[in-house]
Amino acid sequence: MRKLWTMALLLALGTRLHAQEQRFPVIPYPQQLVPGTGEFVITKDTRLVLPAHAGRYSNETAQLQSLIRQGLGYSLKVAAKAPAANVIILRLNDALAGEEAYTMQVNPQQLIISAKGAAGFFRAVETLRQLMPPFTEGSAGGHVTAVNIPAMDLKDQPAYAWRGMHLDVSRHFFSIDYLKKFIDLLALYKMNKLHLHLTDDQGWRIEIKKYPLLTQQGAWRTFNNQDSVCMQQAKNNPDMAIDTAHIIHKNGKTLYGGFYTQAQMRDLIAFAAARHVEIIPEIDMPGHMMAAIRAYPYLSCSGESGWGKDFSTPICPCNEATYKFAEDVFSEIAALFPSEYIHLGADEVEKTSWAKSPLCATVMQQNNLKSVEELQSYFVKRMEKFFHSKGKRLIGWDEILEGGISETALLMYWRSWVPDAPVKAARHGNKVIMTPGNPLYFDGVPDRNSLSNVYHFNPIPKGLTAEEAAHIMGAQANIWTEWIPSEKRADYMFMPRMTALSEVLWTNRQDYGDYLQRLNEHYARLDQLGVHYRLPDLDGFTEDNVFVEPVTLRVRKPLENLSIRYTTDGTIPVAASPVLPADYRISEPQTIKLAAFSPAGNRGDIYTLHYRKQSYAKPAGITPAVNGLQLDYFKGSFKTTRVIKAAPDTTVRVANIVIPEGLGPAGAAFGARLQGYIQAPETGIYSFFLTCDDGGMLYVGGHETVNNDGWHAPLQKSGQVALEKGWHPFRVDFVEGGGGYTLKLEYSVNGSPLQPVPDTWLKTK
Structure with missing residues (x-):
């Protein structure tokens, strides 16, 4: 009886917590939030009381009024004195810890926002924005007679001062309108830095009046090899099409590019400043200057x-x-950008x-x-x-450590394969901004692991004392755009990953399941804002599937309002494609393409599911006696596992799919082969999920089971194999191109949650 009572209590508690998160779907979650009883109802009769020295906060007041006007269709009347009820009060509180700190006390009579300054008031407005109905967002908006804000006692401030996003506008160019949309999303999720990578080999994007050829010539190019890759991928993914708005025809040539005038940039800087986002310019020197x-x-x-x-x-x-050239350029940049920082680049x-x-x-x-x-x-x-x-x-990429660094330079750490770089800089007394390639390079194609990897990122490197850790200012994610040719593709690459980073840097909270529940409430808001975000992953299948007897495909949807559409003729699913039945019967080999569609028409990833018939693989007929796998390590650079050389340089034994440190220099390229036998505890169809950075292949029972080959960012691929009970030959081939790697193998049986392959399943003779 006690066991049943406990289970009921846990179920009720879980339901209550879920309901609470739906009631407060705020990202990043506040530092402290105590739910109250009831709601404060904003209506046409609600009055607004402004803080002392109200003129200093006219921007934040205007933002609040705009938010309410979007929801209700009108602004609130300002009262000189607070009435007893139905009032929103903005109040100064110098006792709060920092400029971005704020509190929000909400009960059925009053909504009181207290802040130390303008930034705190603005962060509070963005919290209030997330508590309002999603349909009030966007240019269309939607008006109601009342907006209900749940009662609470909230205290909030950021964990880190630097909460940034980087956007490369050189490799592919983005309009001022898109940058404003980008900045508004940063503000919505309490990010406060936009690092603009304005120049590179592929294009110079900012007007420099003293050197007009930088934009007259340097802002334009004929299509390059990166454009060619995008054009090829656009055949199967329209988001990869080159944006025609940035293509011109001049002197018989087709040119791609564009640039921002200084007047346009001043307007953008003012737009960002009104949302308390600081724009940091990067003019990359001495390299990347073609x-x-x-x-x-x-x-x-x-x-x-x-x-x-x-x-x-x-x-x-x-x-x-x-x-002389550099000083002339940076004189104009310094005059144009009010930020106290200029990024010199100085990498590669x-x-x-x-x-x-x-x-x-x-x-x-x-x-x-x-x-x-x-x-x-x-x-x-x-x-x-x-x-x-x-x-x-000055800010520079972590290469500025080489040859010596001044005590006043800021280091931006990106090279994951040089883990001691931020440690050395912090111990030297330099401020450090963390941007490691894994997981904070958002140009890496996202998969089902990407959100979790970002959410569990720790900005503080290992080995620092508390005093040294104080030199870590925060972090940012970088979007390099060699293969991001359109605004829709950019949206897809950074959303919703940025929401996970925002919670890491604002709250430093570690409750991933809770975060995912709140994130589900944000997709409707993003739809209203016209964000072409990556839809959450579908489940219930692998990419390469096998069947012995006829099987049923049952796709699990993360959101009920998604529609799953499919094709079997090799074409890409579109909004008019048929809806996949809840139970889709498969009795013969075929290829299915399927994709999820949101109510706003946003299409998710296109999944290609191959189904082939297979008999259960017979076991090897032996019982291997030695725990673990044989690991052969090959020094050198191999672009695919197919070209790993014949003779290993080192052979060791490992307990699982791991590559011990010390087999080669840190950050070096290498190949590896892990082989032995894997146990199938019962006869059945086993699903395997192989995550690699760079590339890998999995072979089980003599079958190629997962193909995740070739150099790429962390990416998960999956496949199935039919196995009889017993021990089966097992092999993982892996290649690393240099710069830090990821290698992880998980499995699932009969739709169970993914879990690591147990050590006890792996043996050799």
Whole structure:
């Protein structure tokens, strides 16, 4: 009886917590929220009382009134004195901890927002925005006679000062209207930094009046190899089509590109500032400068542009004309952007041209520089000194550590394979912004693991004391756009991943299931805002499926309002395609393409399901005696598992699908083969899910079971195999291209939740 009572209590508690999250579907979740009884109802009779010195907060008041006007169709009347009931009160509270801190006390009579300053009032307005009905969003909006806000006592402030997003507008260009939409989403989820990557080899995107060729020539290009990849993928995914708004025809050539005038950028900066988002410009030097060098060839050491061993030819740090150019450019950038930060980039520099330059040899000798890495540091430090003269602080990618770093530079850490970089910088006293490629490079194609990986990211590197950890300012996610050619594709790549990062950086909360429940309430809001977000994953199948007897496909939908549409003729599902039956019977080999559609017409991932008939694989007829697997380690770079060399450099035994540290240099490319036998405890069809960065193949029972080959960002692929009870041959081939890897194998039987393959299932002879 006690057991039954306990189960009932847990079920009731779970139901109550779920109901509470639906009542307060706020992302990021507040630091403290105590639910109250009842609701505050906003109507045409509600009055607004402004804080002392109300003129200082006119922007935030206007944002609040705009929010209410979207919901109710009118603004609230302002009262000089608070009535006893039906009133919203904005109140100053200097005792709060920080500029973004705020409190919100809601009961049936009053809604009181207290803040230390303008930023706190604005963050409170965005919380209130999320508590209002989703249909009030967007240009169309929707008016009701009343809006109910649940009673609560809320206290909130951010865990980290730097909560950022990065957008590369050089590889592919984005309109000012899209940047405003992007900024509004940042504000909605309490992100406060937008790092704009304005220049690179593929395009110069900001007007510099002293050097007009930077945009007249450098902002335009003929289609490159990245565009070709996008065009090819657009055949199966319309989101990958090149945006025709950024294509022109000039002098008989088709050109892609665009740039922002300084007037356009001032307007964008003002738009962001009104939403308490700071725009940080990046002009990437001394590498990634091909667009500039082609316009002004004297900037390189040889007067030529092109590609070296790894990267493009950089500008020359040994020519005073280079510094004149750089200082002129950054003078205009410093005057244009009010941010205290300017990002210099300083990553991925091809230094071979410096090593060959007689001029650089002289400069290095005169300045006692022993390597080209120190020469890069010389350039960075000179630019930082110039930034200081303009009242700005320098940010650089973590390569600025090489050759020495000043104590005042900010380090942006991205190279996951150099884990000690942020630790060294923090111990040196430098401020650090965490942007590791895994999981914060949002240009990596998302899969079912992506949200979880972001949500469980810890911004504090291992090995730091509490005092050293104080140098970690926060984090940001980066969107590099080589293969993101459209605004819809950009939306898909960063939403909803950004919502997970926002909770990490604002609340530092670790309740993933709770977060997912709240996220489900946000999709309708994103639909209203015209966001082409990635729909949550469908379940109940793998990509490569087998059957022994006829089977039934039952797709599990994460949201009830999704419709699942399918085709069997190889075409892509569209909104007019037939709806997949709840029980779809499969009795012969076939290929099914299916996709989910939201009520707003947003299409989710296209799943291609292959079904083939297979007999149960016979076991090997042996019982292997040794626990674990044999791991063969191959030094070198292999783009696919098919070309791993024959003889391993090292062979060791491992307990599971793991690659121990120390087999090769950190961050190096390698190949690996893990082999032995896997136990099938019962006869059945086993589903396997292989996550790789870079690529891998799984073979079970003599069958190719999962193909996740080739270099790519972390990505999960799945497949099935029919096995008789017993021990079966087992092999995982894996290749890593360098820079940090992911390798994970999970399984499912009869639709069970994914779980790691147990150690006891793996043995060798």
